[in-house]
Amino acid sequence: MSEVFDTIVRSIIVSGIATALASLWSIPLTYLLVLRNRRAMVMEVIIETLVGIPTVLLGLLLYMLLSSSGPLGFLNLLYTPQAMIIGESILITPLIISVSYRSIRDMAKLYHELALSIGADRFQRIRLIIGQSLPGVVAACITGFSRAIGELGIAMMIGGNIRGYTRVMTTAIALEVAKGNFEEAITLGIALLAITISISIAIKLLSRVRIT
Amino acid sequence: MNIELVNVWYRYSRVEDWALRGISISFRSGEVIYIDGPNGSGKTTLLKIASLIYRPLQGSVLVDGNNFWNLDEDSKTLIRRRVMYVHDRPILLRGTVLDNVAYGLHIRGVDRGSAFDTSMSILSVLGIDSLAHTPIQRLSTGQAQLVAIARALAIKPEILFLDEPFSNLDREKRLALISTLNQFRARGMGIVFSSHNADVMELGKHRRVVLGGGTIIDAYEVV
Numbered sequence: 001m002s003e004v005f006d007t008i009v010r011s012i013i014v015s016g017i018a019t020a021l022a023s024l025w026s027i028p029l030t031y032l033l034v035l036r037n038r039r040a041m042v043m044e045v046i047i048e049t050l051v052g053i054p055t056v057l058l059g060l061l062l063y064m065l066l067s068s069s070g071p072l073g074f075l076n077l078l079y080t081p082q083a084m085i086i087g088e089s090i091l092i093t094p095l096i097i098s099v100s101y102r103s104i105r106d107m108a109k110l111y112h113e114l115a116l117s118i119g120a121d122r123f124q125r126i127r128l129i130i131g132q133s134l135p136g137v138v139a140a141c142i143t144g145f146s147r148a149i150g151e152l153g154i155a156m157m158i159g160g161n162i163r164g165y166t167r168v169m170t171t172a173i174a175l176e177v178a179k180g181n182f183e184e185a186i187t188l189g190i191a192l193l194a195i196t197i198s199i200s201i202a203i204k205l206l207s208r209v210r211i212t
Numbered sequence: 213m214n215i216e217l218v219n220v221w222y223r224y225s226r227v228e229d230w231a232l233r234g235i236s237i238s239f240r241s242g243e244v245i246y247i248d249g250p251n252g253s254g255k256t257t258l259l260k261i262a263s264l265i266y267r268p269l270q271g272s273v274l275v276d277g278n279n280f281w282n283l284d285e286d287s288k289t290l291i292r293r294r295v296m297y298v299h300d301r302p303i304l305l306r307g308t309v310l311d312n313v314a315y316g317l318h319i320r321g322v323d324r325g326s327a328f329d330t331s332m333s334i335l336s337v338l339g340i341d342s343l344a345h346t347p348i349q350r351l352s353t354g355q356a357q358l359v360a361i362a363r364a365l366a367i368k369p370e371i372l373f374l375d376e377p378f379s380n381l382d383r384e385k386r387l388a389l390i391s392t393l394n395q396f397r398a399r400g401m402g403i404v405f406s407s408h409n410a411d412v413m414e415l416g417k418h419r420r421v422v423l424g425g426g427t428i429i430d431a432y433e434v435v
Contacts, residue, residue: 113265113299113303116264117263117265117292117299118316118319119294119316119319119320119367120289120319121285121289122289124319131306135306
């Protein structure tokens with residue numbers, strides 16, 4: 001049971017760090033995209049295309065980069081939690097940008113007019129838009145976390161599913177099913193489901209922003 | 213304060229028809245102007261251009277003789293702080309009614325205590341001071357509209373632009389608002405509004421401008 005618990009905790013830590021990392025560059029980039037408002041449609045198309053990138057394809061690319069014969073092989077990151085964090089953070093970057101972009105764009109449109117009408121200067125306008133779009137941004141990060149924790153391809157390919165080291169819930173479920181240990185697989189499945197449901201509830205609560 | 217629109221044309225992006233076609237009109241402090249016209253006649257666009265939110269595609273907007281859109285950013289902000297536009301569908305910030313009403317004062321550098329005192333007095337005049345600490349999520353549309361108007365009145369603009377201010381208010385609230393607007397008008401505030409409501413006659417002497425198809429088709433004094 002303690003191994004199951006360790007796996008759950010490891011999943012949350014790996015996905016949490018990956019989400020924090022991805023948010024670090026995704027959120028400022030999204031604000032920049034919205035506030036600069038240049039080639040918005042082109043950017044939207046590119047980002048939305050990247051959201052749908054198959055995780056196994058991204059896993060394969062990262063594997064080729066990080067394997068001992070790859071250009072980043074000298075870093076010795078393959079089959080480490082760090083590699084999983086990097087992979088997952090890259091995977092969820094387009095998702096966080098896409099979800100937060102919509103929220104920030106809508107808020108920017110609405111509150112930019114209000115800010116102008118109320119006499120806010122440039123700095124106050126940006127501050128107002130950031131403040132009002134924050135729940136949408138947090139919801140985007142939670143969506144990213146939800147995607148990262150439920151991801152299998154990258155975790156398996158560059159994490160390697162090493163017991164007690166890189167094994168996370170999704171890889172453990174896949175392994176237990178392959179071994180015929182459905183009881184453990186179901187326990188982990190329920191834990192994964194409970195985490196994702198909790199995340200959905202959190203998103204719902206955070207999305208309840210009043211715009212009259 | 214005098215805001216003068218000279219031969220103003222405006223068209224929304226990806227829309228072929230002009231929303232405004234060569235409009236020339238002026239708005240002054242102490243004057244009440246009622247913008248009338250059917251849906252799609254350009255009332256909201258006119259109000260947003262006059263309140264210095266939208267930039268016309270052609271023509272100019274002169275504020276006390278200066279071409280507003282040629283000014284530097286700081287000058288524009290200072291001028292914008294003398295006018296206020298209230299949307300027909302009120303846009304409120306997250307927080308309480310008091311946070312919203314005080315917001316315009318906060319960004320003008322008024323300290324928190326004074327901003328809240330001024331806001332409370334405006335809420336009291338409008339008869340909604342009991343809502344001061346209510347989160348905006350709990351407001352009805354009519355109450356939200358009054359809060360947006362209170363936020364505008366709190367900063368005492370020289371010209372106040374109101375887009376359909378009475379649309380979600382019952383008669384009692386409408387008359388209370390009109391009475392409040394008359395008080396501010398007596399102190400020299402200019403009021404420009406669009407409305408479909410007959411109670412506007414209670415505002416007394418005003419200039420009525422009738423729009424149709426993006427142009428002014430009639431303008432006259434009502435006493």
